[in-house]
Every structure is written in structure tokens, then in C-alpha cells.
Amino acid sequence: MIEQTEISQRARVLSKRRRRDVLMSFEEKELHEHLRILLDKMEPDGVVEITHGPQEYGKDLVLVREDQFGRTIIGIIVGTGDIRGKTLGKVDKIISQVQQAFAHPAKLKAILESLTISEVWIMLAGELSGNARKRLKGELNGKSIKTFDMNWLIDSFTRNYPQVFFEGKLIDFLQEKIQKFEKKHLFSKRGKNLSECFVEPLVNTIDMPAQFDEEELASTIRTIIKRRRMPFLQLNLVLRPGKKIILGGDPGTGKSVALAKLAIDNWRKASELVIRGISKKQQVEVPILVSTKEILESGDSEVLRKEYFSNAELLDRFKVNLLAVDGLDEALPNQQKNILEKAEEFSKQLGCALIISTRKVDIIKTLSSRFERYELLSFDFGRALKLFQKLLTDKKILDTLKDGLRRVEFQIPMVPLSLLLLVELVESHKEVPASVTELYERFSDLMLGRWDKDKGIEVLFEYFIKQRFLAELAFKEFLQKERLEITRKELEGFLNEYSSRYGWREENLRGFVEEIRRSGILNTKEKVTFQHRSFLDYFAASYIHGKSEQFENLNDVIVRIYFDDTWGDVAFFYTGLKREIDNSVLEKIFAFEGKHLATLVDKLAVGRLLQAGWHSPVATKHFGIENAIAFAPTIREELLRVAEKSKVPIPKIYADLVVLVLSDFSFSSGFLVKEAKDVFDRLLSKRPQCSPYMQMLSLLWAIQRLLKPQEIRIMIDGVLESLSKTSDLEEQARTFLLLRALEQRDKATTKMIERRLHKLGKKYPHVFKALLPPIRKGLRRRRQSRRR
Structure with missing residues (x-):
């Protein structure tokens, strides 16, 4: 963020004459507003109001100071323009204003009683001649008066409110937005700005730009299967009017934080342009970052814009270049389609780019050619460690976290929320939990004061009472009533009923509410929500x-x-609390009625329940994985059918790659790697004519990062040997393409796959054309031109 000191330094670069000219250029009412802001900053504990109309009695502003010695009421008179010999009538006016100010009490909106003026300040935005100064002093002698001249104004504005020299309202708005989101984030309790502890995640494209070129098959395949991975903030480079992006990520991946940082960087860039004066002849481009609720409640884009920028001057000076909508998954399902459509329409009316964040599974369930889809990736070990280093300075705790994270790297999601909870626990108890549900369980115990008495902290209620209260609140007021927020009145009604049921006195209830508030798990402002959606589900x-x-x-x-x-996700946390899942639950899930794509995806994602129920018997894990992965080919075919029905042109290989992404979401866990490998071996042992290559490749894709290179090589060799015995050319082509998509660490295996892929492509180009769309018109000509 552009700090106040930096803006002050830039103001000092301007000549004193230039700063004087800026102050003298303001109309009287505009100068009053700037002085109000200046005095607010110089007197943060005081009350400052502008007085207007016949009741002002000479006072342009009033400042109320309160300290241990009592209250001081200061009437402020503002003079504009130079006061010289020819303009001595202005002196008469000032003298009259001073006399009126002392004679008549001040009436302010913020204070009920009338206030007797004890002191008058005269602030002059201009030069005061010697004669004028002498007359003021002589005629007002004996009264408590201070005079502040242009030099004082220039110096005071430069130190305390330098924005006034650079389109103050614009910079104030931008800095207000920056400050709001710098303070409103996961790590704010640690007293850090977002920019201080932000670790930039990577994003992957979900859409695969596939194209076929017979002459350059190998390089074309690499282009097709290599998902574009980039630092998140580089999305700024692709944002332009009309661009529409859905940003997906697992719970806790930091989607809200990432969008806030993207907006902060854009607001900061706009501030730079305003301060340098580059933007004076054109509108300043800025983003709008809002929640899905704000989209729902806005009638149209103009209403949204007016509410966001708040006044006409800002409306005229700002142009929206990005509409960022956070938390599609936090709206109810029957609202989500409306939010998407409204956001699209708003971005079209505003002539800007659009980003909407949601859960990763939601973007895969939704086929839309109108949106490009990106996935916000979990952290790797290096990024997780970097976050710890930004949050902590204690080397012992850092070493404990580093060692513990290596042990549970593939058992706890490497996402900002989980990592922050991990930091809190290790700081308090120097131990690392074994699973994500255990992590939430331990964290809730910590926040609800399970160990407070051991630390000498006075608590009125045992932690389990608070835990039970929050559990009942989440289930009865949120889940059962199908809502994600409630009003303060509804919370109070629930509290009263709950306290009455257990016979609490009123003072007990007040103490209970305070301890719940202190825990930080609930937001109890105008609308009551859980601090993070995952807490509600837990x-x-x-x-x-x-x-x-x-x-x-x-x-x-x-x-x-x-x-x-x-x-x-409630089912995920429930299974995690049990530490195991029953075969009967799995059977009911696989037998659940419905052939819609969303239902099939949920059946394939059963691996997440197996991860949560990590202490389930091996046979249960085998049963779950084998039945879940059996839906992979069905999902691929359903994706293609839905795409064709929706007239969304996608290549066949795209459907395969989506299935791989889903499989990774379901089975990529240290708790499942052995059992997933067992199921892979069982599938491989089937006859080549009915070998389920899609299932095998999906499992290999999901667990590849948990395997040694030699294990991957053996599994790939097994697939290739089986593949050599099948006559299905499309199956061969698809399998080679997907094998090449694996992140290979064995160069010999990679080269061998590429050779066989190239050979098959040369011999049967029509097979690849069925999987991949033709190369775009004109691209071949450009490539040939480059070769020449």
C-alpha cells in the first residue's frame, strides 16, 4: 500500500507555491470539507463538524476537544483568498464572524446539548497583509483567538493529509479500500496486513486448449496436455473487457484472500496514477470486489456502481476494469444460477472483466463455454514453509512446524486455512494433528478455551458447553433451515431459548456471549455468520x-x-469425527438414485470420505475406491453428452482430463495411497480386452506425487504391456495422451511414451482427429512462416 509517509514525501516534492495554488483553488465549501478531514486526522479523539446555514453564527467548523481537564469548544472561521489593503472588507467580515461565534452557542449533530465557544481559530487560505493583521489583533484583543496562515495550512496538510494535493477524495477512497482488505483476512488476528503475510499461490487452467497438427504431433500433444500453471497475480495480464473467469479451489485454499490481494494491487496501481497526476485527463481504472450477496441485492450494475463509489465525483473519475465476485459456493444452490447471470450482465454493462470464486468441484460440475476456468492450487511444501516464516519469528516453533508438516504433508490439506490452524495449535501445544478433521477438532478446543484454566485464564463456561452450543446453533439454525447467515435477533432468540433450557441467569448469559465472541469462531455483527464456512460445516x-x-x-x-x-462437507467432517466409514454408507452412496453429472461426480469423490475416515478397515477402503473409480468412464461420457446437448464444443480428451482432475480431488492422500495402488493392480490384472484404462489412469494420476519414480515406471510399464494387446485404436491414443500428461520424473519413460505416441499419430492421424479438434485456421500458416 502507498503509506501516508510516502504520499507526504511526494507532496514535499511539489513546490510550496504549487501546494499553495492547489489550496487556493478550492471553493469555500470544498475547502471546509478538506479542513474537516485534516482536523479529524490531527485530533483523532475529538469531534469535528462543518456548520452550514443560518444557525452557524460565524463558525464554519466546530472542533470539540475532551481530555482529563474537561471539554474545549473551538469555533473555526475559514478565510479564502488574499486579504490586502484593497480587500479590508474581508477583515470586517472575519471580525463579525468572531464576535458571532463567541456570542452564540454551537449546535452539533453528534452532541445533543448546546456548546459555548471557548476559543476561536482563524484559518486563512491566502496571504494576510500587515495592515490587515494589525487590525485583527487590535480589534479582537482580549479574546481567546489563534490565527493559522497559509504556511501552517501547507505544512499541516503535507504532514497529515497530503492527499489534498493529489485529488484527495480519490486517494481517500482507494486507501480506505486497501486498508479494509489489508485488515480483513485469515491472518489479521496476528496483527499483520494481508500484503505482509501473503504467499502467492499458483493457478492451473481447467480448460485445455486442444488442437491437432499432423506435422508437429509431439509438440502439439505437449501443448494440449500441459495444463498452464502460473502465479495467481499474473491473471492480471489476461484480464480484459469481456473476459470471464471462474476461480475454483478446495475449501480453505484462500480464494477470498487471493481476490483481495488482486484488488489491493489494482487499487494501489490506481493510487500511483492519481498521485503522479497521470490520470487527470482520463478515468482511473479500478476493480469492484463484492460478495455474491451484494450481487443478489443490486438491481442493476448502475445501482451496484453507485453504492460502491458512494458519490458523483468518484463515479465520474473511476472506470471499472474488473468485477470480482467472491463466494458463489456460499450462496444457496437455487440462487447460484441467478448470481452467475447477474454477474455476467453487470460485467457486460460495465464493460469490464469478471472473476467469480467458488469450490473446485462446482466449476467441474458446471459446463459453460462462456467462462474460462482456473483452479487455485494448494501450497507445495516450500510455499507452506514460506507462510510459516511470514507468520512466525520463533525458530523452535518453526522447526516443530517444519518437521511436523513433513510427516503429515499428504494427510492435511496444504491450504492457508489449515496451515494457519496448524500454526495456532503448534504455538499452544507443540504438536501436529494427523488429519484435517482432527485439526479442526483441536483448533475448536483451543479457541473455545479447553486449556484456558491451565493457563490461569478465568472462564465461566467449560469449553464443551460452548462447543455444544455452537454445534446446535450450526445444525438447527443454519443447516436445518437451509441458510448460511442469520440475524442478530434470531441469534438472541436462540440464545434465550438455550439459556432458559439450562437455567442460566442473565449474568451467566452475558458472560457466555462474551466468551463465544472472544473465541473468534462467530461473526456477530448485523448478520451472524461463522468466521469461515468450514467452521459451520464442522x-x-x-x-x-x-x-x-x-x-x-x-x-x-x-x-x-x-x-x-x-x-x-458436513458428511466429510462427520466421517472425520468418527475416524471411519461404514460399508453400508458407501453402499447407499453408490446406489443413490440419479444419473445427473453432479450426482456421478459426487460418487467418484467418495475418496474424500475415505480420507476423512482414515481409520477404516483396508477392505472398506478397497471397496470404496474400486466402486468410486468405476464411475470415471461414465462421467467422461456424461460430460461429452452434456456438452453436446448444451452446444459447448469440447474435444473428447478434455473430458478425460476433467476426470483426472476429479480423481486427484478424491484419492490424492497419504491415507489412501497403498489401497489405491492395490486397486490399480487388480484392474491391471483383468483381460486386455476389458481392461479399464480410464480407471487405472485416474488412480495413477491421483497418487503419482505420493509414489517413487520407480513405482510410477512399473505401473506405466504394466499399462503399456496391457495396451499392446488391445486393438482399440482410440483407447490406445487416449491412453498414450494421458500417460504423457503425467508429471514425469523419469526422462527415459517420457521419451519412450513420446516415441510411441508419435508413431501412432503418424500411422492413424484420423484417430487423434476424433479426440482433438482441428488446428485453428491460420495457425499452421504462421508456424510454417516461422520455420522459414
Whole structure:
């Protein structure tokens, strides 16, 4: 962010005459507003108001100071323009204003009673001649008066409010936005700005730009299968009017934080342009960052723009270059289509780019050629360590985190939220939990004060009482009533009923509310929400787990929740709290009615429940993986059918790559790697004529980063040997393409796959044309031109 000191330094670069001319150029009312802001900054504990109309009685502004010695009421009179011999009438006016100011009490909006003026300040935005100065002093002698001249104004504005020299309202707006999002983030409790602890994640394209060129098959295939990976902030380079992006990521990946940092960087760039004066003859381009709720509540883009920029001057000076909408997955399913359509229409009306964030699974379930899809990736070990180093200075804790993270690297999601919870736990208890649910469990214990008494902290309520309250609140007021926020009044009603049920006195209730607020798990402002959506899901799951005996047909309840687009993660946390999953639940999931793409995707994603239920028997894991991966070919065919029906032109290989991404989401875990490899071997042992290559490749894709290079080589060799015995050319072509897409660490294997791929492509180009679309018109000519 452009710091206040930096703006002050830039103001000092301007000549004093230039700064004087700026101040003298303001109309009287405009100068009053700038002086109000200046005094607010110089007197942060005081009250400053502009007085207008017949009741002002000479006072342009009033400043109220309060300290241990009492209250001082200061009337401020503002004079503009030079006061010389020919303009001595201005002296008469000032003298009259001073006399009126002392004679009549001040009436302010912020203070009910009338205020007697004890002191008058005269501020002159101009030069005061010797004669004028002498007359003021003589006629106002004996009154408590101070005079502040142009030099004082220039110096004071330069130190405290230098924005006034650079289109102050614009810079104030931009800095207000920057400050808001610098403070509103996951790590704010640690007293750091977002920019201080931001570690830039990588993004992957979900869309695969596939094209076929017989003459350069190998390089073309590399282009097709290599997903573009880039630092997140480089998305700035591709944003332009009309560009529409859906940004997906697992829960806790930091989608909100990433969008905030993208907006901050754009606001900072706009501030630079304003300060340098580059933007005076043109509109300043800035982003709008809003929630899905704000999109829903805005009638049209003009309403949204007016509410965002708040006044006409800002509306005229700013042009929106990006509409960023955060949290599509946090809206109810029946609202999401409306939000998408409204956001698209708004971005079209504003003539800007559009980014919408949501869960990764949502962007795969939604086929739309109108959006480019990007996935926000989890951190690798190096980025996780960098985040720890930005958050901590204690070397012992850093070493504990580093060692612990190596042990659980493939068991806990490497996402900012999980890593932050990990930091909190290690700081308090010097231990690393074994799974993501255990991480949330330990963190909630910490935040709700399980160990506060051991530390000598006074608590009125045991942690488990607070945990049970939050669990019941999450389940009964949020999940059961299908909503993601409630009003303060609804929370108070729930609190009163809950406290009455357990016989609390009013003082107990007040203490309980304070301890809940202090925990930081609930936001209890005008609208009540859980601090992060994952906390809501965890506590709702905790209620079901703790009251399991009260649910009839509990397994059916869990299965229904699992397939619910809004509450699916509750089933994940419930399974994690149990540490295991029953075969009967898996059977009900696989038998669940519905052949829609979303339902099939959820069945393939059962691996996440197996990850949560990490202590399940090996046979249960085998059963779950084998049945889940069997949906891979069905999903591929359904993707192609839906695409054709929706008239969304996608190459066949695209559907395969989407299945690989889903498989990675489901099975990529240290808890499942052995069992996934066992299922791979079982599939490989089938006869070549019916070998399920799609399933095998999906499992290999999911666990490749957990395997040694030699293990990957053996598995690939097995697939290739089986493939050599099949006569299905399209199956061969597809399998070679997908094998080449694996992130190979064995150069010999990679070269061998490329040779066989090239040979097959030369011999049967029509097969590849069926999988991949033709090369774009004109591209071949450009390539040939480059070769010449």
C-alpha cells in the first residue's frame, strides 16, 4: 500500500507555491470539507463538524476537544483568498464572524446539548497583509483567538493529509479500500496486513486448449496436455473487457484472500496514477470486489456502481476494469444460477472483466463455454514453509512446524486455512494433528478455551458447553433451515431459548456471549455468520456426531447430506469425527438414485470420505475406491453428452482430463495411497480386452506425487504391456495422451511414451482427429512462416 509517509514525501516534492495554488483553488465549501478531514486526522479523539446555514453564527467548523481537564469548544472561521489593503472588507467580515461565534452557542449533530465557544481559530487560505493583521489583533484583543496562515495550512496538510494535493477524495477512497482488505483476512488476528503475510499461490487452467497438427504431433500433444500453471497475480495480464473467469479451489485454499490481494494491487496501481497526476485527463481504472450477496441485492450494475463509489465525483473519475465476485459456493444452490447471470450482465454493462470464486468441484460440475476456468492450487511444501516464516519469528516453533508438516504433508490439506490452524495449535501445544478433521477438532478446543484454566485464564463456561452450543446453533439454525447467515435477533432468540433450557441467569448469559465472541469462531455483527464456512460445516457435523442416537436412519441422513450441494462437507467432517466409514454408507452412496453429472461426480469423490475416515478397515477402503473409480468412464461420457446437448464444443480428451482432475480431488492422500495402488493392480490384472484404462489412469494420476519414480515406471510399464494387446485404436491414443500428461520424473519413460505416441499419430492421424479438434485456421500458416 502507498503509506501516508510516502504520499507526504511526494507532496514535499511539489513546490510550496504549487501546494499553495492547489489550496487556493478550492471553493469555500470544498475547502471546509478538506479542513474537516485534516482536523479529524490531527485530533483523532475529538469531534469535528462543518456548520452550514443560518444557525452557524460565524463558525464554519466546530472542533470539540475532551481530555482529563474537561471539554474545549473551538469555533473555526475559514478565510479564502488574499486579504490586502484593497480587500479590508474581508477583515470586517472575519471580525463579525468572531464576535458571532463567541456570542452564540454551537449546535452539533453528534452532541445533543448546546456548546459555548471557548476559543476561536482563524484559518486563512491566502496571504494576510500587515495592515490587515494589525487590525485583527487590535480589534479582537482580549479574546481567546489563534490565527493559522497559509504556511501552517501547507505544512499541516503535507504532514497529515497530503492527499489534498493529489485529488484527495480519490486517494481517500482507494486507501480506505486497501486498508479494509489489508485488515480483513485469515491472518489479521496476528496483527499483520494481508500484503505482509501473503504467499502467492499458483493457478492451473481447467480448460485445455486442444488442437491437432499432423506435422508437429509431439509438440502439439505437449501443448494440449500441459495444463498452464502460473502465479495467481499474473491473471492480471489476461484480464480484459469481456473476459470471464471462474476461480475454483478446495475449501480453505484462500480464494477470498487471493481476490483481495488482486484488488489491493489494482487499487494501489490506481493510487500511483492519481498521485503522479497521470490520470487527470482520463478515468482511473479500478476493480469492484463484492460478495455474491451484494450481487443478489443490486438491481442493476448502475445501482451496484453507485453504492460502491458512494458519490458523483468518484463515479465520474473511476472506470471499472474488473468485477470480482467472491463466494458463489456460499450462496444457496437455487440462487447460484441467478448470481452467475447477474454477474455476467453487470460485467457486460460495465464493460469490464469478471472473476467469480467458488469450490473446485462446482466449476467441474458446471459446463459453460462462456467462462474460462482456473483452479487455485494448494501450497507445495516450500510455499507452506514460506507462510510459516511470514507468520512466525520463533525458530523452535518453526522447526516443530517444519518437521511436523513433513510427516503429515499428504494427510492435511496444504491450504492457508489449515496451515494457519496448524500454526495456532503448534504455538499452544507443540504438536501436529494427523488429519484435517482432527485439526479442526483441536483448533475448536483451543479457541473455545479447553486449556484456558491451565493457563490461569478465568472462564465461566467449560469449553464443551460452548462447543455444544455452537454445534446446535450450526445444525438447527443454519443447516436445518437451509441458510448460511442469520440475524442478530434470531441469534438472541436462540440464545434465550438455550439459556432458559439450562437455567442460566442473565449474568451467566452475558458472560457466555462474551466468551463465544472472544473465541473468534462467530461473526456477530448485523448478520451472524461463522468466521469461515468450514467452521459451520464442522460444527453442524459435530452436532450429528454427538446426537447420533437421536437420528432415525442415521446413514440415510448422512447420505442425503453428502449429496446436498450446500452441505456436502458436513458428511466429510462427520466421517472425520468418527475416524471411519461404514460399508453400508458407501453402499447407499453408490446406489443413490440419479444419473445427473453432479450426482456421478459426487460418487467418484467418495475418496474424500475415505480420507476423512482414515481409520477404516483396508477392505472398506478397497471397496470404496474400486466402486468410486468405476464411475470415471461414465462421467467422461456424461460430460461429452452434456456438452453436446448444451452446444459447448469440447474435444473428447478434455473430458478425460476433467476426470483426472476429479480423481486427484478424491484419492490424492497419504491415507489412501497403498489401497489405491492395490486397486490399480487388480484392474491391471483383468483381460486386455476389458481392461479399464480410464480407471487405472485416474488412480495413477491421483497418487503419482505420493509414489517413487520407480513405482510410477512399473505401473506405466504394466499399462503399456496391457495396451499392446488391445486393438482399440482410440483407447490406445487416449491412453498414450494421458500417460504423457503425467508429471514425469523419469526422462527415459517420457521419451519412450513420446516415441510411441508419435508413431501412432503418424500411422492413424484420423484417430487423434476424433479426440482433438482441428488446428485453428491460420495457425499452421504462421508456424510454417516461422520455420522459414
